[in-house]
Amino acid sequence: MLNISGKPENHSIEQKSIIFKTLKTPNAGKVLAKVLLSIAFIFFILLFFPWQQNIRGNGKVTAFNPVHRPQVVESVIAGRIEQWHISEGQYVEKGDTLLTISEVKDAYFDPQLLERTKQQIDAKEQSIAAKQEKSNALKQQIKALESMLEVKYTQAENKLKQVEYKLTSDSVDYEAEKVRFANQENIYERNKKRYDAGNIALTKFQELESKFFESRMKLISAENKFFQSKAELINAQVNLSGVKAEYLDKISKAKSELNNTDAQVFEAQGSLAKLNNQYANYETRSGFYVLTAPQAGYVVKALQVGVGETIKEDEPVVQIMPDNPDLAVEMYVNAMDVPLIEQGRKVRVEFDGWPALQFTGWPSVSVGTFGGVVRVIDRVNSPTGQFRILVTPDPEEEPWPEQLRIGSGTKGWVMLDDVAVWYEIWRQLNGFPPSLYEAPQEPILQGKEAKK
Known part of the structure; x- marks a missing residue:
């Protein structure tokens, strides 16, 4: 039996190893992966770095002191x-002197306007002096009339007393004569009866009758003197009232004339004050012909x-x-950011025309920006709805450029508290306002106050 399975199996394994070798990750991909991982790691680390929150605003260069503005x-x-x-x-x-102007109103064309007005003032002063002398003379006349009234009234009183004394004397004489006449009448009546009876002689009766008629004459004379004294008393009383009325009338007329004269003096003084005011206005106006x-x-x-x-x-x-204005930046911020700004807050300012690279969260690495301090925060908003703040140079930072001009555009960042980068990203994504943990302790002063 043929063994035909061994060799093909080895061949298959070799083919698979070759395939795997051809499919391995290239070096460039590994580098890219490492770079991406490094970037992600660095970004993750940066998320926990401190980031200084800020409020951004635009504005322009101005002068802090209103006197130094155009x-x-x-x-x-x-x-x-x-x-x-x-x-x-x-x-x-x-x-x-900037320029000279001339008059265009006809009321001031007279070249001798001041001199003529001065003459009117002198004439009015002399008129017042004359009226015051008349017033003084009337016052003296009133005093003389009052003294004369006192003298004449005293004389009339003395005369009245004399008449009263005389009336008393005449009254006593009259009463005495009435008693004598009654006695003589009684004697006459008794002797008449005796004569009628033939007891006394005619000569004796005629002598008694003569004394009776003489006593009657004396009684009538005493009565006349008594009534005359009464009339004199009435005349003395009337004279006393007449003296007082006469001199009071004279004094009243003098006082009325005095009041009239004083009124004329006061009126003249008012006219004089008006002339003096007019003269001062003319004199002041003459100084306005030259603008300085x-x-x-x-x-x-x-x-x-x-x-x-x-x-x-x-x-x-x-x-x-x-010349040499104390420069400041007039910056406008949104209303929602105003409660976070306090006097003394640090500000980074970027001026138009000066190259700058601003890292708002890391002001220490910014280039081309200048330091400032918040000095003024307006109490009301501007017509655009934003609030204005005034920023002055920070004495602890680099001085602002000397080439700055009033009206130059600026960008500014009011620096707030430090937070983590991830918190700032989260706040920006959600549109939340910056966080405020602690307000500055004390506003930074400048100039003489800082030196003190």
Whole structure:
């Protein structure tokens, strides 16, 4: 029996080994697999690296102090341009003459306007002085009338007292004469009866009758004096009231004239104040014919051109950029990010025209960016709905370029806290805001405050 199965089996095994050898993995695939695995491993490791969160915003360069921002010089009064004393791009000091204008309103055409107004003021002052002298004279007259009233009233009172004393004396005399007359009448009546009876002589009766009529005459005389004293008392009382009324009338007329004079003085003083105000306005206006630089800086642009051109009140004439402004970045951020920003936060700034390579999560490896600090956060939003923040140079970082100009565009990143890379990727994919764990301890100060 032939053994025909051994050799073919060995041949089959050899063929299979050759096939497997031809189907083995090439070296390039192994390298690629290793590279991919390495990249995946590195990416996995990077997921746990720290990543500094940030808030991005765009803005422009400005001046932190409003005084250092571009200034527009306006004409306070309307006028006509007579002469320009500067050119665009020229450096001017504070107080340098920019241009001269002339008057265009007919109310101020008089070349001697100030002098004539001064003459009116002098005339008004002299008028006030004359009225004040008249007022002083009236005051003295009132004092004299009051003194005369006191004297005359005292005299009238004394006379009244004298009349009262005289009336008392006459009243006593009158009462005494009434008693004497009653006695004489009684004597006369008794002796008349005796005479009628023939007991006394006619001569004796006539003597008694004569005394009776004499006593009656004295009584009538005493009565007349008494009534005359009463009349004098009434006249003295009337005279006392008349003296007071007469002098009070004179004093009232003098006081009325004094008040009228004082009113004229006050009116003249008001007119004088108005003239002084008008003179001061004219004098101040004359100083507005020359427009001067409010501060040192460069003339940016003349907003009015030509000689003889008329400009209105409060119309811009020329723009000046102050020298050496304290630069800052005016950056706008979204409203949802404002609660995460505090004064003193670090900021990375990229200026237009400066090549930069910014790694937002790793600012230490960024190139071409400059450091800043948040100084101001607006309390209200802008018309676009974003909030403005002001960023000033970080004194601990490299100074900002000297070539920066106001208005240059910028990009900025407000640096927040450190998180893992995987957390930042997860936050970005879900659209969550950055996390805030701890606010800065104290805002970074600049300038003199930092030195202190």
